[in-house]
Amino acid sequence: xxxxxxxxxxxxxxxxxxxxxxxxxxxxxxxxxxxxxxxxxxxxxxxxxxxxxxxxxxxxxxxxxxxxxxxxxxxxxxxxxxxxxxxxxxxxxxxxxxxxxxxxxxxxxxxxxxxxxxxxxxxxxxxxxxxxxxxxxxxxxxxxxxxxxxxxxxxxxxxxxxxxxxxxxxxxxxxxxxxxxxxxxxxxxxxxxxxxxxxxxxxxxxxxxxxxxxxxxxxxxxxxxxxxxxxxxxxxxxxxxxxxxxxxxxxxxxxxxxxxxxxxxxxxxxxxxxxxxxxxxxxxxxxxxxxxxxxxxxxxxxxxxxxxxxxxxxxxxxxxxxxxxxxxxxxxxxxxxxxxxxxxxxxxxxxxxxxxxxxxxxxxxxxxxxxxxxxxxxxxxxxxxxxxxxxxxxxxxxxxxxxxxxxxxxxxxxxxxxxxxxxxxxxxxxxxxxxxxxxxxxxxxxxxxxxxxxxxxxxxxxxxxxxxxxxxxxxxxxxxxxxxxxxxxxxxxxxxxxxxxxxxxxxxxxxxxxxxxxxxxxxxxxxxxxxxxxxxxxxxxxxxxxxxxxxxxxxxxxxxxxxxxxxxxxxxxxxxxxxxxxxxxxxxxxxxxxxxxxxxxxxxxxxxxxxxxxxxxxxxxxxxxxxxxxxxxxxxxxxxxxxxxxxxxxxxxxxxxxxxxxxxxxxxxxxxxxxxxxxxxxxxxxxxxxxxxxxxxxxxxxxxxxxxxxxxxxxxxxxxxxxxxxxxxxxxxxxxxxxxxxxx
Amino acid sequence: xxxxxxxxxxxxxxxxxxxxxxxxxxxxxxxxxxxxxxxxxxxxxxxxxxxxxxxxxxxxxxxxxxxxxxxxxxxxxxxxxxxxxxxxxxxxxxxxxxxxxxxxxxxxxxxxxxxxxxxxxxxxxxxxxxxxxxxxxxxxxxxxxxxxxxxxxxxxxxxxxxxxxxxxxxxxxxxx
Numbered sequence: 001x002x003x004x005x006x007x008x009x010x011x012x013x014x015x016x017x018x019x020x021x022x023x024x025x026x027x028x029x030x031x032x033x034x035x036x037x038x039x040x041x042x043x044x045x046x047x048x049x050x051x052x053x054x055x056x057x058x059x060x061x062x063x064x065x066x067x068x069x070x071x072x073x074x075x076x077x078x079x080x081x082x083x084x085x086x087x088x089x090x091x092x093x094x095x096x097x098x099x100x101x102x103x104x105x106x107x108x109x110x111x112x113x114x115x116x117x118x119x120x121x122x123x124x125x126x127x128x129x130x131x132x133x134x135x136x137x138x139x140x141x142x143x144x145x146x147x148x149x150x151x152x153x154x155x156x157x158x159x160x161x162x163x164x165x166x167x168x169x170x171x172x173x174x175x176x177x178x179x180x181x182x183x184x185x186x187x188x189x190x191x192x193x194x195x196x197x198x199x200x201x202x203x204x205x206x207x208x209x210x211x212x213x214x215x216x217x218x219x220x221x222x223x224x225x226x227x228x229x230x231x232x233x234x235x236x237x238x239x240x241x242x243x244x245x246x247x248x249x250x251x252x253x254x255x256x257x258x259x260x261x262x263x264x265x266x267x268x269x270x271x272x273x274x275x276x277x278x279x280x281x282x283x284x285x286x287x288x289x290x291x292x293x294x295x296x297x298x299x300x301x302x303x304x305x306x307x308x309x310x311x312x313x314x315x316x317x318x319x320x321x322x323x324x325x326x327x328x329x330x331x332x333x334x335x336x337x338x339x340x341x342x343x344x345x346x347x348x349x350x351x352x353x354x355x356x357x358x359x360x361x362x363x364x365x366x367x368x369x370x371x372x373x374x375x376x377x378x379x380x381x382x383x384x385x386x387x388x389x390x391x392x393x394x395x396x397x398x399x400x401x402x403x404x405x406x407x408x409x410x411x412x413x414x415x416x417x418x419x420x421x422x423x424x425x426x427x428x429x430x431x432x433x434x435x436x437x438x439x440x441x442x443x444x445x446x447x448x449x450x451x452x453x454x455x456x457x458x459x460x461x462x463x464x465x466x467x468x469x470x471x472x473x474x475x476x477x478x479x480x481x482x483x484x485x486x487x488x489x490x491x492x493x494x495x496x497x498x499x500x501x502x503x504x505x506x507x508x509x510x511x512x513x514x515x516x517x518x519x520x521x522x523x524x525x526x527x528x529x530x531x532x533x534x535x536x537x538x539x540x541x542x543x544x545x546x547x548x549x550x551x552x553x554x555x556x557x558x559x560x561x562x563x564x565x566x567x568x569x570x571x572x573x574x575x576x577x578x579x580x581x582x583x584x585x586x587x588x589x590x591x592x593x594x595x596x597x598x599x600x601x602x603x604x605x606x607x608x609x610x611x612x613x614x615x616x617x618x619x620x621x622x623x624x625x626x627x628x629x630x631x632x633x634x635x636x637x638x639x640x641x642x643x644x645x646x647x648x649x650x651x652x653x654x655x656x657x658x659x660x661x662x663x664x665x666x667x668x669x670x671x672x673x674x675x676x677x678x679x680x681x682x683x684x685x686x687x688x689x690x691x692x693x694x695x696x697x698x699x700x701x702x703x704x705x706x707x708x709x710x711x712x713x714x715x716x717x718x719x720x721x722x723x724x725x726x727x728x729x730x731x732x733x734x735x736x737x738x739x740x741x742x743x744x
Numbered sequence: 745x746x747x748x749x750x751x752x753x754x755x756x757x758x759x760x761x762x763x764x765x766x767x768x769x770x771x772x773x774x775x776x777x778x779x780x781x782x783x784x785x786x787x788x789x790x791x792x793x794x795x796x797x798x799x800x801x802x803x804x805x806x807x808x809x810x811x812x813x814x815x816x817x818x819x820x821x822x823x824x825x826x827x828x829x830x831x832x833x834x835x836x837x838x839x840x841x842x843x844x845x846x847x848x849x850x851x852x853x854x855x856x857x858x859x860x861x862x863x864x865x866x867x868x869x870x871x872x873x874x875x876x877x878x879x880x881x882x883x884x885x886x887x888x889x890x891x892x893x894x895x896x897x898x899x900x901x902x903x904x905x906x907x908x909x910x911x912x913x914x915x916x917x918x919x920x
Contacts, residue, residue: 093778614775677899
């Protein structure tokens with residue numbers, strides 16, 4: 001009976017998620033007549049595709065922080081509420097970060113469209129903000145037969161355009177056509193794509209394996225500078241004694257719109273940086289002069305800040321190439337000297353969403369790591385219940401782009417851990433995305449990756465019962481040459497609240513002992529033996545109420561009973577919420593003092609259904625959402641910590657000068673003393689300081705670089721709602737480079 | 745003085761000390777989204793003192809977006825999870841003011857206080873109990889044992905307050 005119920009539920013979810021087929025005029029012929037007209041549905045379809053689909057997807061299946069708006073998840077969350085409440089929620093909060101930016105006619109039409117997609121039938125009365133009908137009296141969550149998923153003229157552009165091609169009906173064009181947006185000035189979309197400035201960098205030094213294993217002190221040539229993911233530089237020219245005199249050396253405006261959380265990497269005096277619209281640029285790292293630019297495209301899907309699915313977090317270098325993974329799942333090799341495309345492939349085999357008019361499964365937002373001539377890359381948004389696709393980590397020949405191997409990150413039937421999904425068939429085992437690139441131990445010849453939770457993230461929707469759902473929310477140890485799994489350690493079996501354990505794996509040695517440290521959204525700092533995968537130690541870093549029991553001696557976690565028994569129409573408290581604890585803002589390991597410095601966030605949520613949330617301050621924090629804490633890696637002893645109202649939106653870096661740098665939501669970029677946490681210097685930038693700072697030197701002078709940017713998921717969404725006193729410009733994507741004053 | 749009397753006095757002193765702790769909370773907005781933040785705002789502070797059998801609550805608030813209407817002490821199953829009102833507090837019916845109350849505690853309530861499961865909630869005209877979307881009210885805050893706090897950006901060395909590490913667990917409280 002239980003299995004039958006699960007199968008029925010799964011079928012309902014699959015129907016809701018897969019949605020409906022071909023578009024054109026929709027005739028809703030099922031369910032009771034709704035308080036809206038067919039004309040509103042038609043208009044709502046257009047408005048939805050332009051404003052909502054970038055996050056909720058065109059089939060309303062939802063993704064990441066954007067909940068499903070169709071099927072069982074939607075009906076569970078909204079069935080007992082009224083159409084007026086749905087309107088109010090959407091009109092005041094959507095599009096993300098731009099609530100109220102559309103017209104009343106657009107909002108009412110969008111509500112009509114959503115109701116129609118859930119089986120409500122159009123009637124004669126037009127929907128108004130005051131139309132209050134309980135939703136489950138007119139809709140049943142089932143899409144009408146014969147309807148379609150994609151508008152013929154939606155304007156979406158999922159594939160990268162050919163060089164020189166103009167963006168067809170871009171968001172800019174929509175804004176120019178009169179669509180109301182929050183900030184009509186925030187458009188910096190290119191007129192055409194392709195190599196807009198060809199470079200001619202002389203004396204470029206090809207990157208070798210030896211350089212990757214022992215990076216030159218002057219460089220920051222990969223995600224977190226070294227294979228071990230330390231985010232630490234041996235440079236010490238800028239130190240605790242002089243950092244107070246730091247000054248701006250140059251800045252560079254970046255493409256606006258979309259989402260930017262990038263690492264500007266530096267090699268041999270050249271900085272390579274990714275901007276929204278997949279604009280890749282090379283700059284003279286000491287002067288800010290543009291050396292080449294390749295606009296890979298496509299443009300962001302809508303004006304203003306974008307979702308977390310529209311970015312990448314780091315580039316990679318190897319030989320004479322720079323490697324770029326794009327949010328739509330492409331992997332490029334560009335010539336680092338000229339910017340010209342060397343090769344291009346698609347990591348998801350160009351899988352199409354059924355009936356999706358070219359919309360492709362699978363993105364890639366976590367940057368790359370290059371090991372022994374292979375480009376390793378992870379995935380996000382890969383596969384939905386009922387299809388045969390899964391998330392995987394894959395490796396490509398750096399010279400040719402040919403795929404070498406792939407490792408599917410969900411344990412399938414017959415594989416180790418494959419019995420941890422209850423009786424779910426393989427095509428219902430989803431998630432375990434890898435949206436942060438891994439690290440690498442050359443001595444053990446092992447690459448380490450974190451995975452996200454299983455999908456759907458709620459166990460009641462997933463149908464996996466109390467199953468652990470391997471290899472979700474785990475640390476994976478893989479052979480980089482074959483992709484073979486060496487071991488895995490699951491931090492949060494059966495996760496159910498969007499609390500990823502996907503972030504940085506930091507590799508630390510204490511004598512002959514080889515450890516891996518990591519921390520996820522639940523805020524538990526983990527220490528694992530990276531040779532064996534054996535648990536060593538763990539400690540909580542923020543308040544946590546989702547675990548009924550956490551055993552620091554064994555690492556075993558037990559979720560609260562109401563979470564284990566969760567139901568889709570029930571509000572659940574989660575501390576931390578999906579902002580973390582800890583999120584993508586990476587830690588720094590200051591090797592000289594054996595200190596790991598962690599950006600933490602302190603917020604909680606109430607979650608209803610698959611992602612509908614309200615947010616509140618974490619108990620015991622006095623309203624401070626941001627915390628920066630330092631622990632000794634050897635024994636996880638707390639060293640120092642400070643709080644502030646705004647959360648930190650950059651990774652932390654530290655240097656041999658005993659200085660750590662970090663930026664925050666409220667535009668402050670600061671330097672602190674690694675040994676005490678005391679702030680030594682700070683400045684205020686154009687908008688949120690967001691991304692991964694780096695430090696490097698050119699001609700003997702040390703610099704510190706950081707980006708400002710907007711967009712993203714919970715780390716932007718939660719403070720954007722809760723910090724009502726913080727006012728940020730809705731634009732200001734830029735790159736800043738600081739240094740000491742020049743000698744007189 | 746007999747050995748038995750000495751032991752009795754010593755035990756009484758230990759018990760009194762165990763229940764003499766003070767408690768504190770910062771009252772922050774109840775759950776927000778872009779819709780509810782239009783009616784929910786403000787901040788406050790409160791303390792509680794207890795001898796294990798009674799509890800005295802004092803506090804203040806300011807910046808509400810509408811007049812306060814009522815305030816209560818709640819008991820929750822887990823810190824951060826809403827619970828049930830157990831005491832009514834006196835509250836100033838304005839956007840700023842004070843809260844106060846004296847109460848007798850049952851054994852379970854005293855244990856809840858010691859283990860971080862009592863919280864204070866203030867409701868207001870625009871953020872009442874009947875709000876239709878999620879947990880309801882205007883300001884709330886969980887009472888925790890008094891602890892050292894530092895201002896924004898002021899580092900604390902070696903130790904800082906993390907509720908589940910620094911609040912006695914239920915088992916300890918029951919054994920006290």
